[in-house]
Amino acid sequence: MADQPATFAPSTEDIERLARAALARIPEPFAAHLAxxxxxxxxxxxxxxxxxxxxxxxxxxxxxxxxxxxxEKSSFDIAALPDTIHLYRRPLLDEWVETGVSLEALVTHVVVHEVGHHFGLSDADMHALEDAAQ
Known part of the structure; x- marks a missing residue:
């Protein structure tokens, strides 16, 4: 994002870069299951x-x-669609502006929350995972 003039909102690519960085900070044993x-x-x-x-x-x-x-996965599952984390850029940008939280921290928070759903974690477990991914 540093190469973009301040007059432009962060792009889809900028959000993806932040999200991939957040995923890269997810600790083991969780990281092994995110590939x-x-x-x-x-x-x-x-x-x-x-x-x-x-x-x-x-x-x-x-x-x-x-x-x-x-x-909840089973070897008997019929060719399911891949597990997917969706991030929605415009709502993220609105929350970023409204809260004043850094965009990196906000994207990390949402990514960790969605990763938590991938593992079936409770909100308390997600907060602990988020702290580890900071």
């Missing part, structure tokens, strides 16, 4: 996703994990 998780950065969640989440305002959703938590 096949797909990371997608989009401006907003689509209408179907928002409806499934019971949301009308697309700015409410900053991230989403889709897939089955690691502990």
């Amino acid at each position: 096949d998780v797909v990371l997608l950065i989009e401006d907003f969640a689509d209408e179907q996703t928002l409806a499934e989440m019971g949301m009308e305002d697309p700015f409410e959703l900053t991230g989403l994990y889709s897939g089955r938590p690691v502990g």
Whole structure:
């Protein structure tokens, strides 16, 4: 982001770079199970996703994990879609501006939260994982 003039909002690529850096800081034994998780950065969640989440305002959703938590997977699963972490750029940028939290810290928070869903972790466990990823 340092190479971008301050007059432009961080791009999808900027958010992805921050998210990949956050993923790289996830400690073992969690990191070993993230190699096949797909990371997608989009401006907003689509209408179907928002409806499934019971949301009308697309700015409410900053991230989403889709897939089955690691502990629920089975060798009998039929060719499922890959586990995916979705980050939604525009809601992230709005929260960044509204809260004053650094964009890196915000993206890390959302990434860790979604990784937590991948592992079926509780909120307390996610906070501990986030602290380890700082």
